[in-house]
Amino acid sequence: MREQIEYEERLKKSGLKNTKSRRAILDILIRSNQPMAAEQIFFALKEKQIDINLSTVYRTLESLEDKDLVTKISIIDDDRMLFEYNQLGHRHYLVCLDCKKIITVHNCPLGSYEKTLENETHFNIVGHKLYLYGYCEECQKRNNGN
């Protein structure tokens, strides 16, 4: 449970209060290998017999995002935002356009590119998001012939 210690420390440092909601939500996000929508988190909490109002889930995610413990993203172009625990050290995602499965990609190909671009544009670049889209092996097989 290394992360648990880690996240309670990060919570403390952030100045946010250490509440049941915050702990429970962080716990779920950390254990998830996929970014989750607010409502998904809400139901995941319910399964653990933890009742937290959906507004509170939203508000909690917002505070956690403010303090950089959580990141808010929109990977697929649908109408809801996803949230993920902000591991220090970033990740990228490979998204299946068919079944919507998301695979985490651990290496980042953008090493020196940001610096080059900073020189060209005079932007101070602080981060990036890279999403790759395609079809996973299973979906390719299943749809063989279409």
Next chain:
Amino acid sequence: MREQIEYEERLKKSGLKNTKSRRAILDILIRSNQPMAAEQIFFALKEKQIDINLSTVYRTLESLEDKDLVTKISIIDDDRMLFEYNQLGHRHYLVCLDCKKIITVHNCPLGSYEKTLENETHFNIVGHKLYLYGYCEECQKRNNGN
């Protein structure tokens, strides 16, 4: 007006009807150097004395996206989608986190990376989105000292 010819041809090939709305909306998107929200497009049309219902703007954008004339994206994590004219040959964006200005980046650093990743993951990768975030020169200057 090279694009105008181009987009009317693409419209024809797509099988979509060549209507006032479609032409007007494509025209606005092509002339915009930034991705636009549906409502922004709606108001831009209004300024040109072109009254098109907001629902129609949405529906038009949807059809155009279906036919790959337009791309729908969410660059900034707010609650609305942005739309851009789909130039053949993709682009990336550099977004200022302060003033929200968006700069188009024409070269793509991901050349051979997708192939490597395909071998590793057995995904069939069909595309990607890369957004870079930072602070533009003006905002850096303006906020000097904070």
Next chain:
DNA sequence: ATTATAACTGCGAATAATTTGCATTTGCAA
């Protein structure tokens, strides 16, 4: 040209995600 028809549009109402106001509760510093 005329016409038939599917595609398109306007309008208002519905939907769904997210936010907000307010009264109550809780974590935590003093």
Next chain:
DNA sequence: TTGCAAATGCAAATTATTCGCAGTTATAAT
């Protein structure tokens, strides 16, 4: 232990986007 700002629950509001339906238009076939 207490005081108080911060956090929470609940219901209602807000906002982007979609949908149903009735009327209109672009286009292909005559």
